[in-house]
Amino acid sequence: MRIATLGLTKIYDKKYQALDQLTFNVDLNGIFSVIGRNGAGKTTLIRILSTELLPTSGTAFVNNLDVVKDATALRNEIAVVPQEARPLPWLTPLQTVRSYLMWRGYSYRESKERSKDALRSLGLENLEKVKSRKLSGGQKRKLMVATVIASEAPIIFLDEPTTGLDYVSRKEMWEILSRLKKDRLIILTTHYLEEAEILGDRIMILDKGKLADIGSIDELRSKIKFPYVLRIMSDNVDINEDGVEIKRVSNRQTLVYGTASKIYNLVPYLVTNRIKFTVEQASLGNIFEQYVGEEDGGDKNEKEDW
Ligand SMILES: Nc1ncnc2c1ncn2[C@@H]1O[C@H](COP(=O)(O)OP(=O)(O)OP(=O)(O)O)[C@@H](O)[C@H]1O
Ligand SMILES: [Mg+2]
Known part of the structure:
Protein backbone atom coordinates (compact mmCIF):
# COMPACT_ATOMS: atom_id res chain seq x y z
CA MET A 1 0.00 0.00 0.00
CA ARG A 2 1.24 3.40 -0.88
CA ILE A 3 1.39 6.63 1.06
CA ALA A 4 2.56 9.68 -0.83
CA THR A 5 2.63 13.38 -0.16
CA LEU A 6 3.66 16.28 -2.35
CA GLY A 7 4.59 19.61 -0.81
CA LEU A 8 2.32 18.88 2.13
CA THR A 9 2.15 21.94 4.36
CA LYS A 10 0.12 22.75 7.45
CA ILE A 11 0.07 26.12 9.10
CA TYR A 12 -2.23 26.40 12.12
CA ASP A 13 -3.94 29.71 12.76
CA LYS A 14 -1.91 31.35 9.98
CA LYS A 15 1.21 31.31 12.11
CA TYR A 16 2.23 27.91 13.51
CA GLN A 17 3.92 25.89 10.80
CA ALA A 18 3.61 22.20 11.65
CA LEU A 19 4.44 20.67 8.26
CA ASP A 20 6.69 22.36 5.76
CA GLN A 21 6.63 21.18 2.13
CA LEU A 22 6.69 17.52 3.11
CA THR A 23 7.22 15.24 0.12
CA PHE A 24 7.65 11.48 0.40
CA ASN A 25 6.50 8.25 -1.16
CA VAL A 26 6.45 4.85 0.57
CA ASP A 27 5.04 1.61 -0.67
CA LEU A 28 4.76 -1.11 1.93
CA ASN A 29 2.67 -3.55 3.84
CA GLY A 30 3.49 -3.71 7.49
CA ILE A 31 4.47 -0.95 9.84
CA PHE A 32 5.41 2.58 8.88
CA SER A 33 7.03 4.21 11.92
CA VAL A 34 6.99 7.98 12.12
CA ILE A 35 9.41 9.49 14.62
CA GLY A 36 10.44 13.01 15.55
CA ARG A 37 10.82 15.23 18.58
CA ASN A 38 7.91 16.86 20.36
CA GLY A 39 6.28 19.27 17.94
CA ALA A 40 7.94 17.73 14.86
CA GLY A 41 4.55 17.36 13.16
CA LYS A 42 3.77 13.65 13.64
CA THR A 43 0.24 14.09 14.92
CA THR A 44 -0.47 16.74 12.30
CA LEU A 45 0.62 14.32 9.58
CA ILE A 46 -1.49 11.48 11.03
CA ARG A 47 -4.52 13.76 11.25
CA ILE A 48 -4.16 14.88 7.64
CA LEU A 49 -3.58 11.36 6.32
CA SER A 50 -6.59 10.08 8.25
CA THR A 51 -8.80 12.84 6.77
CA GLU A 52 -9.41 14.56 10.08
CA LEU A 53 -7.56 17.75 9.23
CA LEU A 54 -7.21 19.70 5.99
CA PRO A 55 -3.74 20.60 4.76
CA THR A 56 -2.94 24.27 4.15
CA SER A 57 -1.38 23.32 0.81
CA GLY A 58 0.04 20.33 -0.96
CA THR A 59 -1.49 16.91 -1.51
CA ALA A 60 -1.49 13.52 0.18
CA PHE A 61 -2.58 10.09 -0.99
CA VAL A 62 -3.23 6.96 1.05
CA ASN A 63 -3.71 3.80 -0.94
CA ASN A 64 -4.02 6.02 -4.03
CA LEU A 65 -6.94 7.95 -2.53
CA ASP A 66 -6.60 11.71 -2.18
CA VAL A 67 -7.06 12.57 1.51
CA VAL A 68 -9.16 15.61 0.60
CA LYS A 69 -10.99 14.73 -2.62
CA ASP A 70 -11.57 11.05 -1.81
CA ALA A 71 -11.96 11.49 1.95
CA THR A 72 -15.26 9.61 2.13
CA ALA A 73 -13.93 6.56 0.31
CA LEU A 74 -10.73 6.63 2.34
CA ARG A 75 -12.60 6.69 5.64
CA ASN A 76 -13.97 3.21 4.91
CA GLU A 77 -10.43 1.89 4.70
CA ILE A 78 -8.98 3.35 7.87
CA ALA A 79 -9.25 3.16 11.64
CA VAL A 80 -7.52 5.64 13.93
CA VAL A 81 -6.41 5.86 17.54
CA PRO A 82 -5.62 9.55 18.11
CA GLN A 83 -2.86 10.56 20.50
CA GLU A 84 -5.19 11.73 23.25
CA ALA A 85 -7.95 9.17 22.73
CA ARG A 86 -9.54 7.78 25.88
CA PRO A 87 -12.52 5.44 26.18
CA LEU A 88 -15.78 6.87 27.44
CA PRO A 89 -15.57 6.33 31.21
CA TRP A 90 -19.11 5.05 31.69
CA LEU A 91 -18.89 2.32 29.05
CA THR A 92 -17.28 -1.07 29.64
CA PRO A 93 -14.51 -2.24 27.27
CA LEU A 94 -16.95 -4.63 25.63
CA GLN A 95 -19.47 -1.86 25.07
CA THR A 96 -16.72 0.45 23.81
CA VAL A 97 -15.42 -1.90 21.14
CA ARG A 98 -18.85 -3.10 20.24
CA SER A 99 -20.40 0.30 19.74
CA TYR A 100 -17.48 1.23 17.50
CA LEU A 101 -18.04 -1.88 15.38
CA MET A 102 -21.77 -1.33 15.16
CA TRP A 103 -21.09 2.25 14.11
CA ARG A 104 -18.86 0.82 11.39
CA GLY A 105 -21.74 -1.34 10.20
CA TYR A 106 -21.23 -4.72 11.87
CA SER A 107 -24.29 -6.67 12.99
CA TYR A 108 -25.23 -6.99 16.65
CA ARG A 109 -23.98 -10.57 16.87
CA GLU A 110 -20.84 -10.22 14.82
CA SER A 111 -19.80 -7.13 16.73
CA LYS A 112 -19.99 -9.07 19.99
CA GLU A 113 -17.78 -11.91 18.76
CA ARG A 114 -15.24 -9.62 17.15
CA SER A 115 -15.11 -7.41 20.24
CA LYS A 116 -14.46 -10.35 22.53
CA ASP A 117 -11.69 -11.64 20.25
CA ALA A 118 -10.00 -8.23 20.11
CA LEU A 119 -10.20 -7.76 23.89
CA ARG A 120 -8.76 -11.22 24.41
CA SER A 121 -5.88 -10.53 22.04
CA LEU A 122 -4.93 -7.54 24.18
CA GLY A 123 -5.30 -9.43 27.45
CA LEU A 124 -8.35 -7.44 28.52
CA GLU A 125 -10.86 -10.31 28.66
CA ASN A 126 -11.15 -10.19 32.44
CA LEU A 127 -11.94 -6.49 32.34
CA GLU A 128 -14.49 -6.54 29.56
CA LYS A 129 -17.38 -5.80 31.90
CA VAL A 130 -15.67 -3.27 34.17
CA LYS A 131 -16.48 0.40 33.60
CA SER A 132 -13.60 2.01 31.69
CA ARG A 133 -13.15 4.72 34.30
CA LYS A 134 -11.78 1.99 36.57
CA LEU A 135 -9.05 0.97 34.11
CA SER A 136 -5.45 2.05 34.50
CA GLY A 137 -3.91 4.42 31.94
CA GLY A 138 -2.18 1.54 30.16
CA GLN A 139 -5.34 -0.57 30.09
CA LYS A 140 -7.17 2.35 28.49
CA ARG A 141 -4.51 2.62 25.76
CA LYS A 142 -4.84 -1.10 25.11
CA LEU A 143 -8.59 -0.77 24.88
CA MET A 144 -8.26 1.93 22.24
CA VAL A 145 -6.01 -0.36 20.21
CA ALA A 146 -8.43 -3.27 20.69
CA THR A 147 -11.16 -1.06 19.28
CA VAL A 148 -9.44 -0.41 15.97
CA ILE A 149 -8.04 -3.89 15.49
CA ALA A 150 -11.51 -5.34 16.01
CA SER A 151 -12.50 -3.66 12.75
CA GLU A 152 -11.29 -5.04 9.45
CA ALA A 153 -9.91 -1.69 8.34
CA PRO A 154 -6.83 -2.45 6.23
CA ILE A 155 -5.08 0.79 7.25
CA ILE A 156 -4.62 1.63 10.91
CA PHE A 157 -3.23 4.84 12.38
CA LEU A 158 -1.84 4.62 15.90
CA ASP A 159 -0.52 7.86 17.37
CA GLU A 160 1.73 6.88 20.28
CA PRO A 161 -0.17 3.72 21.25
CA THR A 162 2.40 2.61 23.81
CA THR A 163 3.01 5.86 25.66
CA GLY A 164 2.46 5.21 29.34
CA LEU A 165 2.51 1.45 29.04
CA ASP A 166 4.83 -0.44 31.36
CA TYR A 167 7.78 -2.31 29.87
CA VAL A 168 6.03 -5.69 29.76
CA SER A 169 2.79 -4.30 28.34
CA ARG A 170 4.72 -2.42 25.69
CA LYS A 171 6.40 -5.61 24.57
CA GLU A 172 3.03 -7.36 24.50
CA MET A 173 1.77 -4.57 22.28
CA TRP A 174 4.75 -5.10 19.95
CA GLU A 175 3.79 -8.75 19.58
CA ILE A 176 0.21 -7.81 18.82
CA LEU A 177 1.23 -5.21 16.25
CA SER A 178 3.69 -7.64 14.63
CA ARG A 179 0.90 -10.17 14.25
CA LEU A 180 -1.49 -7.55 12.99
CA LYS A 181 0.84 -6.06 10.42
CA LYS A 182 0.80 -9.24 8.33
CA ASP A 183 -2.33 -8.21 6.52
CA ARG A 184 -2.60 -4.50 7.21
CA LEU A 185 -0.73 -1.25 6.94
CA ILE A 186 -0.10 0.33 10.32
CA ILE A 187 1.10 3.91 10.60
CA LEU A 188 2.65 4.24 14.01
CA THR A 189 4.14 7.19 15.83
CA THR A 190 6.24 6.67 18.91
CA HIS A 191 8.89 8.27 21.08
CA TYR A 192 10.31 4.84 21.92
CA LEU A 193 12.93 4.55 19.24
CA GLU A 194 13.61 0.91 20.07
CA GLU A 195 9.96 0.28 19.25
CA ALA A 196 10.14 2.18 15.96
CA GLU A 197 13.26 0.19 15.06
CA ILE A 198 11.92 -3.22 16.01
CA LEU A 199 8.51 -2.78 14.42
CA GLY A 200 9.09 -0.40 11.53
CA ASP A 201 9.45 -1.85 8.07
CA ARG A 202 10.03 1.74 6.98
CA ILE A 203 10.91 4.59 9.27
CA MET A 204 10.36 8.27 8.65
CA ILE A 205 12.24 10.88 10.64
CA LEU A 206 10.47 14.21 10.84
CA ASP A 207 12.40 17.25 11.96
CA LYS A 208 10.54 20.50 12.58
CA GLY A 209 7.89 19.71 9.99
CA LYS A 210 10.38 18.63 7.36
CA LEU A 211 11.46 15.23 6.13
CA ALA A 212 14.86 14.37 7.63
CA ASP A 213 14.89 10.95 5.96
CA ILE A 214 12.87 7.86 5.20
CA GLY A 215 13.88 4.23 4.69
CA SER A 216 14.46 0.88 6.33
CA ILE A 217 16.70 0.88 9.41
CA ASP A 218 19.60 -0.41 7.29
CA GLU A 219 19.08 2.29 4.68
CA LEU A 220 19.04 5.00 7.33
CA ARG A 221 22.11 3.58 9.00
CA SER A 222 24.03 3.40 5.73
CA LYS A 223 23.71 7.17 5.31
CA ILE A 224 25.03 8.37 8.65
CA LYS A 225 28.58 9.38 9.43
CA ALA A 282 24.16 2.28 15.52
CA SER A 283 20.64 1.91 16.91
CA LEU A 284 17.77 4.02 15.66
CA GLY A 285 18.35 6.16 18.75
CA ASN A 286 21.94 6.83 17.65
CA ILE A 287 20.79 7.47 14.08
CA PHE A 288 18.07 9.81 15.30
CA GLU A 289 20.57 11.85 17.30
CA GLN A 290 22.80 12.16 14.28
CA TYR A 291 19.94 13.35 12.10
CA VAL A 292 18.03 15.54 14.48
CA GLY A 293 20.83 16.61 16.80
CA GLU A 294 20.59 17.14 20.47
CA GLU A 295 20.16 20.87 20.60
CA ASP A 296 17.53 22.13 23.00
CA GLY A 297 14.00 23.04 22.04
CA GLY A 298 12.03 20.43 20.15
CA ASP A 299 9.19 22.84 19.60
CA LYS A 300 10.07 25.63 17.25
CA ASN A 301 6.80 27.49 17.58
CA GLU A 302 7.36 29.18 20.87
CA LYS A 303 3.90 30.17 21.84
CA GLU A 304 3.42 32.95 24.29
CA ASP A 305 -0.32 33.21 24.16
CA TRP A 306 -1.94 30.39 26.17
N1 LIG B 1 -4.43 22.78 16.93
C1 LIG B 1 -3.26 23.42 16.87
N2 LIG B 1 -3.20 24.77 16.85
C2 LIG B 1 -2.04 25.43 16.77
N3 LIG B 1 -0.83 24.82 16.71
C3 LIG B 1 -0.82 23.48 16.73
C4 LIG B 1 -2.03 22.71 16.81
N4 LIG B 1 -1.70 21.40 16.81
C5 LIG B 1 -0.35 21.35 16.74
N5 LIG B 1 0.18 22.60 16.68
C6 LIG B 1 1.61 22.93 16.55
O1 LIG B 1 2.12 22.26 15.41
C7 LIG B 1 3.40 21.71 15.68
C8 LIG B 1 3.37 20.21 15.43
O2 LIG B 1 2.50 19.61 16.38
P1 LIG B 1 2.18 18.06 16.37
O3 LIG B 1 1.14 17.81 17.39
O4 LIG B 1 1.91 17.63 14.99
O5 LIG B 1 3.60 17.46 16.84
P2 LIG B 1 4.00 15.99 17.28
O6 LIG B 1 5.20 15.61 16.47
O7 LIG B 1 2.84 15.09 17.23
O8 LIG B 1 4.46 16.23 18.80
P3 LIG B 1 4.35 15.24 20.08
O9 LIG B 1 5.49 14.28 19.95
O10 LIG B 1 4.55 16.17 21.23
O11 LIG B 1 3.01 14.58 20.06
C9 LIG B 1 3.75 22.11 17.09
O12 LIG B 1 4.54 23.27 17.04
C10 LIG B 1 2.40 22.40 17.72
O13 LIG B 1 2.52 23.35 18.74
MG1 LIG C 1 1.82 14.01 18.60
Whole structure:
Protein backbone atom coordinates (compact mmCIF):
# COMPACT_ATOMS: atom_id res chain seq x y z
CA MET A 1 0.00 0.00 0.00
CA ARG A 2 1.24 3.40 -0.88
CA ILE A 3 1.39 6.63 1.06
CA ALA A 4 2.56 9.68 -0.83
CA THR A 5 2.63 13.38 -0.16
CA LEU A 6 3.66 16.28 -2.35
CA GLY A 7 4.59 19.61 -0.81
CA LEU A 8 2.32 18.88 2.13
CA THR A 9 2.15 21.94 4.36
CA LYS A 10 0.12 22.75 7.45
CA ILE A 11 0.07 26.12 9.10
CA TYR A 12 -2.23 26.40 12.12
CA ASP A 13 -3.94 29.71 12.76
CA LYS A 14 -1.91 31.35 9.98
CA LYS A 15 1.21 31.31 12.11
CA TYR A 16 2.23 27.91 13.51
CA GLN A 17 3.92 25.89 10.80
CA ALA A 18 3.61 22.20 11.65
CA LEU A 19 4.44 20.67 8.26
CA ASP A 20 6.69 22.36 5.76
CA GLN A 21 6.63 21.18 2.13
CA LEU A 22 6.69 17.52 3.11
CA THR A 23 7.22 15.24 0.12
CA PHE A 24 7.65 11.48 0.40
CA ASN A 25 6.50 8.25 -1.16
CA VAL A 26 6.45 4.85 0.57
CA ASP A 27 5.04 1.61 -0.67
CA LEU A 28 4.76 -1.11 1.93
CA ASN A 29 2.67 -3.55 3.84
CA GLY A 30 3.49 -3.71 7.49
CA ILE A 31 4.47 -0.95 9.84
CA PHE A 32 5.41 2.58 8.88
CA SER A 33 7.03 4.21 11.92
CA VAL A 34 6.99 7.98 12.12
CA ILE A 35 9.41 9.49 14.62
CA GLY A 36 10.44 13.01 15.55
CA ARG A 37 10.82 15.23 18.58
CA ASN A 38 7.91 16.86 20.36
CA GLY A 39 6.28 19.27 17.94
CA ALA A 40 7.94 17.73 14.86
CA GLY A 41 4.55 17.36 13.16
CA LYS A 42 3.77 13.65 13.64
CA THR A 43 0.24 14.09 14.92
CA THR A 44 -0.47 16.74 12.30
CA LEU A 45 0.62 14.32 9.58
CA ILE A 46 -1.49 11.48 11.03
CA ARG A 47 -4.52 13.76 11.25
CA ILE A 48 -4.16 14.88 7.64
CA LEU A 49 -3.58 11.36 6.32
CA SER A 50 -6.59 10.08 8.25
CA THR A 51 -8.80 12.84 6.77
CA GLU A 52 -9.41 14.56 10.08
CA LEU A 53 -7.56 17.75 9.23
CA LEU A 54 -7.21 19.70 5.99
CA PRO A 55 -3.74 20.60 4.76
CA THR A 56 -2.94 24.27 4.15
CA SER A 57 -1.38 23.32 0.81
CA GLY A 58 0.04 20.33 -0.96
CA THR A 59 -1.49 16.91 -1.51
CA ALA A 60 -1.49 13.52 0.18
CA PHE A 61 -2.58 10.09 -0.99
CA VAL A 62 -3.23 6.96 1.05
CA ASN A 63 -3.71 3.80 -0.94
CA ASN A 64 -4.02 6.02 -4.03
CA LEU A 65 -6.94 7.95 -2.53
CA ASP A 66 -6.60 11.71 -2.18
CA VAL A 67 -7.06 12.57 1.51
CA VAL A 68 -9.16 15.61 0.60
CA LYS A 69 -10.99 14.73 -2.62
CA ASP A 70 -11.57 11.05 -1.81
CA ALA A 71 -11.96 11.49 1.95
CA THR A 72 -15.26 9.61 2.13
CA ALA A 73 -13.93 6.56 0.31
CA LEU A 74 -10.73 6.63 2.34
CA ARG A 75 -12.60 6.69 5.64
CA ASN A 76 -13.97 3.21 4.91
CA GLU A 77 -10.43 1.89 4.70
CA ILE A 78 -8.98 3.35 7.87
CA ALA A 79 -9.25 3.16 11.64
CA VAL A 80 -7.52 5.64 13.93
CA VAL A 81 -6.41 5.86 17.54
CA PRO A 82 -5.62 9.55 18.11
CA GLN A 83 -2.86 10.56 20.50
CA GLU A 84 -5.19 11.73 23.25
CA ALA A 85 -7.95 9.17 22.73
CA ARG A 86 -9.54 7.78 25.88
CA PRO A 87 -12.52 5.44 26.18
CA LEU A 88 -15.78 6.87 27.44
CA PRO A 89 -15.57 6.33 31.21
CA TRP A 90 -19.11 5.05 31.69
CA LEU A 91 -18.89 2.32 29.05
CA THR A 92 -17.28 -1.07 29.64
CA PRO A 93 -14.51 -2.24 27.27
CA LEU A 94 -16.95 -4.63 25.63
CA GLN A 95 -19.47 -1.86 25.07
CA THR A 96 -16.72 0.45 23.81
CA VAL A 97 -15.42 -1.90 21.14
CA ARG A 98 -18.85 -3.10 20.24
CA SER A 99 -20.40 0.30 19.74
CA TYR A 100 -17.48 1.23 17.50
CA LEU A 101 -18.04 -1.88 15.38
CA MET A 102 -21.77 -1.33 15.16
CA TRP A 103 -21.09 2.25 14.11
CA ARG A 104 -18.86 0.82 11.39
CA GLY A 105 -21.74 -1.34 10.20
CA TYR A 106 -21.23 -4.72 11.87
CA SER A 107 -24.29 -6.67 12.99
CA TYR A 108 -25.23 -6.99 16.65
CA ARG A 109 -23.98 -10.57 16.87
CA GLU A 110 -20.84 -10.22 14.82
CA SER A 111 -19.80 -7.13 16.73
CA LYS A 112 -19.99 -9.07 19.99
CA GLU A 113 -17.78 -11.91 18.76
CA ARG A 114 -15.24 -9.62 17.15
CA SER A 115 -15.11 -7.41 20.24
CA LYS A 116 -14.46 -10.35 22.53
CA ASP A 117 -11.69 -11.64 20.25
CA ALA A 118 -10.00 -8.23 20.11
CA LEU A 119 -10.20 -7.76 23.89
CA ARG A 120 -8.76 -11.22 24.41
CA SER A 121 -5.88 -10.53 22.04
CA LEU A 122 -4.93 -7.54 24.18
CA GLY A 123 -5.30 -9.43 27.45
CA LEU A 124 -8.35 -7.44 28.52
CA GLU A 125 -10.86 -10.31 28.66
CA ASN A 126 -11.15 -10.19 32.44
CA LEU A 127 -11.94 -6.49 32.34
CA GLU A 128 -14.49 -6.54 29.56
CA LYS A 129 -17.38 -5.80 31.90
CA VAL A 130 -15.67 -3.27 34.17
CA LYS A 131 -16.48 0.40 33.60
CA SER A 132 -13.60 2.01 31.69
CA ARG A 133 -13.15 4.72 34.30
CA LYS A 134 -11.78 1.99 36.57
CA LEU A 135 -9.05 0.97 34.11
CA SER A 136 -5.45 2.05 34.50
CA GLY A 137 -3.91 4.42 31.94
CA GLY A 138 -2.18 1.54 30.16
CA GLN A 139 -5.34 -0.57 30.09
CA LYS A 140 -7.17 2.35 28.49
CA ARG A 141 -4.51 2.62 25.76
CA LYS A 142 -4.84 -1.10 25.11
CA LEU A 143 -8.59 -0.77 24.88
CA MET A 144 -8.26 1.93 22.24
CA VAL A 145 -6.01 -0.36 20.21
CA ALA A 146 -8.43 -3.27 20.69
CA THR A 147 -11.16 -1.06 19.28
CA VAL A 148 -9.44 -0.41 15.97
CA ILE A 149 -8.04 -3.89 15.49
CA ALA A 150 -11.51 -5.34 16.01
CA SER A 151 -12.50 -3.66 12.75
CA GLU A 152 -11.29 -5.04 9.45
CA ALA A 153 -9.91 -1.69 8.34
CA PRO A 154 -6.83 -2.45 6.23
CA ILE A 155 -5.08 0.79 7.25
CA ILE A 156 -4.62 1.63 10.91
CA PHE A 157 -3.23 4.84 12.38
CA LEU A 158 -1.84 4.62 15.90
CA ASP A 159 -0.52 7.86 17.37
CA GLU A 160 1.73 6.88 20.28
CA PRO A 161 -0.17 3.72 21.25
CA THR A 162 2.40 2.61 23.81
CA THR A 163 3.01 5.86 25.66
CA GLY A 164 2.46 5.21 29.34
CA LEU A 165 2.51 1.45 29.04
CA ASP A 166 4.83 -0.44 31.36
CA TYR A 167 7.78 -2.31 29.87
CA VAL A 168 6.03 -5.69 29.76
CA SER A 169 2.79 -4.30 28.34
CA ARG A 170 4.72 -2.42 25.69
CA LYS A 171 6.40 -5.61 24.57
CA GLU A 172 3.03 -7.36 24.50
CA MET A 173 1.77 -4.57 22.28
CA TRP A 174 4.75 -5.10 19.95
CA GLU A 175 3.79 -8.75 19.58
CA ILE A 176 0.21 -7.81 18.82
CA LEU A 177 1.23 -5.21 16.25
CA SER A 178 3.69 -7.64 14.63
CA ARG A 179 0.90 -10.17 14.25
CA LEU A 180 -1.49 -7.55 12.99
CA LYS A 181 0.84 -6.06 10.42
CA LYS A 182 0.80 -9.24 8.33
CA ASP A 183 -2.33 -8.21 6.52
CA ARG A 184 -2.60 -4.50 7.21
CA LEU A 185 -0.73 -1.25 6.94
CA ILE A 186 -0.10 0.33 10.32
CA ILE A 187 1.10 3.91 10.60
CA LEU A 188 2.65 4.24 14.01
CA THR A 189 4.14 7.19 15.83
CA THR A 190 6.24 6.67 18.91
CA HIS A 191 8.89 8.27 21.08
CA TYR A 192 10.31 4.84 21.92
CA LEU A 193 12.93 4.55 19.24
CA GLU A 194 13.61 0.91 20.07
CA GLU A 195 9.96 0.28 19.25
CA ALA A 196 10.14 2.18 15.96
CA GLU A 197 13.26 0.19 15.06
CA ILE A 198 11.92 -3.22 16.01
CA LEU A 199 8.51 -2.78 14.42
CA GLY A 200 9.09 -0.40 11.53
CA ASP A 201 9.45 -1.85 8.07
CA ARG A 202 10.03 1.74 6.98
CA ILE A 203 10.91 4.59 9.27
CA MET A 204 10.36 8.27 8.65
CA ILE A 205 12.24 10.88 10.64
CA LEU A 206 10.47 14.21 10.84
CA ASP A 207 12.40 17.25 11.96
CA LYS A 208 10.54 20.50 12.58
CA GLY A 209 7.89 19.71 9.99
CA LYS A 210 10.38 18.63 7.36
CA LEU A 211 11.46 15.23 6.13
CA ALA A 212 14.86 14.37 7.63
CA ASP A 213 14.89 10.95 5.96
CA ILE A 214 12.87 7.86 5.20
CA GLY A 215 13.88 4.23 4.69
CA SER A 216 14.46 0.88 6.33
CA ILE A 217 16.70 0.88 9.41
CA ASP A 218 19.60 -0.41 7.29
CA GLU A 219 19.08 2.29 4.68
CA LEU A 220 19.04 5.00 7.33
CA ARG A 221 22.11 3.58 9.00
CA SER A 222 24.03 3.40 5.73
CA LYS A 223 23.71 7.17 5.31
CA ILE A 224 25.03 8.37 8.65
CA LYS A 225 28.58 9.38 9.43
CA PHE A 226 29.05 7.03 12.39
CA PRO A 227 27.34 3.66 11.81
CA TYR A 228 29.09 1.86 14.72
CA VAL A 229 29.07 2.44 18.44
CA LEU A 230 31.67 1.30 20.94
CA ARG A 231 30.34 1.17 24.48
CA ILE A 232 33.05 1.25 27.09
CA MET A 233 32.13 0.22 30.62
CA SER A 234 34.70 2.20 32.53
CA ASP A 235 35.20 5.72 33.78
CA ASN A 236 38.88 5.63 33.16
CA VAL A 237 39.59 5.56 29.45
CA ASP A 238 41.98 7.51 27.39
CA ILE A 239 40.94 7.53 23.75
CA ASN A 240 42.97 9.46 21.22
CA GLU A 241 41.54 8.58 17.85
CA ASP A 242 40.74 11.11 15.17
CA GLY A 243 37.48 10.95 13.28
CA VAL A 244 35.37 9.53 16.10
CA GLU A 245 32.95 11.17 18.45
CA ILE A 246 33.27 10.48 22.15
CA LYS A 247 30.40 10.89 24.54
CA ARG A 248 30.57 10.25 28.25
CA VAL A 249 27.18 8.89 29.26
CA SER A 250 27.83 8.55 32.96
CA ASN A 251 30.73 7.86 35.24
CA ARG A 252 30.46 4.20 34.27
CA GLN A 253 29.97 4.40 30.52
CA THR A 254 31.52 6.15 27.55
CA LEU A 255 30.30 5.83 23.99
CA VAL A 256 32.49 6.21 20.94
CA TYR A 257 30.77 6.71 17.58
CA GLY A 258 32.68 5.95 14.41
CA THR A 259 33.10 3.84 11.32
CA ALA A 260 33.81 0.12 11.72
CA SER A 261 37.53 0.52 11.04
CA LYS A 262 37.97 3.45 13.42
CA ILE A 263 36.18 1.55 16.18
CA TYR A 264 38.20 -1.62 15.68
CA ASN A 265 41.43 0.42 15.91
CA LEU A 266 40.53 1.03 19.53
CA VAL A 267 39.96 -2.58 20.48
CA PRO A 268 43.64 -3.57 21.18
CA TYR A 269 43.95 -0.74 23.72
CA LEU A 270 40.79 -1.90 25.52
CA VAL A 271 41.83 -5.54 25.53
CA THR A 272 45.34 -4.77 26.79
CA ASN A 273 43.95 -2.71 29.62
CA ARG A 274 41.22 -5.25 30.42
CA ILE A 275 38.48 -2.70 29.93
CA LYS A 276 35.02 -4.09 29.28
CA PHE A 277 33.35 -3.00 26.07
CA THR A 278 30.79 -3.90 23.41
CA VAL A 279 30.58 -2.95 19.74
CA GLU A 280 27.17 -2.49 18.14
CA GLN A 281 25.69 -1.13 14.97
CA ALA A 282 24.16 2.28 15.52
CA SER A 283 20.64 1.91 16.91
CA LEU A 284 17.77 4.02 15.66
CA GLY A 285 18.35 6.16 18.75
CA ASN A 286 21.94 6.83 17.65
CA ILE A 287 20.79 7.47 14.08
CA PHE A 288 18.07 9.81 15.30
CA GLU A 289 20.57 11.85 17.30
CA GLN A 290 22.80 12.16 14.28
CA TYR A 291 19.94 13.35 12.10
CA VAL A 292 18.03 15.54 14.48
CA GLY A 293 20.83 16.61 16.80
CA GLU A 294 20.59 17.14 20.47
CA GLU A 295 20.16 20.87 20.60
CA ASP A 296 17.53 22.13 23.00
CA GLY A 297 14.00 23.04 22.04
CA GLY A 298 12.03 20.43 20.15
CA ASP A 299 9.19 22.84 19.60
CA LYS A 300 10.07 25.63 17.25
CA ASN A 301 6.80 27.49 17.58
CA GLU A 302 7.36 29.18 20.87
CA LYS A 303 3.90 30.17 21.84
CA GLU A 304 3.42 32.95 24.29
CA ASP A 305 -0.32 33.21 24.16
CA TRP A 306 -1.94 30.39 26.17
N1 LIG B 1 -4.43 22.78 16.93
C1 LIG B 1 -3.26 23.42 16.87
N2 LIG B 1 -3.20 24.77 16.85
C2 LIG B 1 -2.04 25.43 16.77
N3 LIG B 1 -0.83 24.82 16.71
C3 LIG B 1 -0.82 23.48 16.73
C4 LIG B 1 -2.03 22.71 16.81
N4 LIG B 1 -1.70 21.40 16.81
C5 LIG B 1 -0.35 21.35 16.74
N5 LIG B 1 0.18 22.60 16.68
C6 LIG B 1 1.61 22.93 16.55
O1 LIG B 1 2.12 22.26 15.41
C7 LIG B 1 3.40 21.71 15.68
C8 LIG B 1 3.37 20.21 15.43
O2 LIG B 1 2.50 19.61 16.38
P1 LIG B 1 2.18 18.06 16.37
O3 LIG B 1 1.14 17.81 17.39
O4 LIG B 1 1.91 17.63 14.99
O5 LIG B 1 3.60 17.46 16.84
P2 LIG B 1 4.00 15.99 17.28
O6 LIG B 1 5.20 15.61 16.47
O7 LIG B 1 2.84 15.09 17.23
O8 LIG B 1 4.46 16.23 18.80
P3 LIG B 1 4.35 15.24 20.08
O9 LIG B 1 5.49 14.28 19.95
O10 LIG B 1 4.55 16.17 21.23
O11 LIG B 1 3.01 14.58 20.06
C9 LIG B 1 3.75 22.11 17.09
O12 LIG B 1 4.54 23.27 17.04
C10 LIG B 1 2.40 22.40 17.72
O13 LIG B 1 2.52 23.35 18.74
MG1 LIG C 1 1.82 14.01 18.60
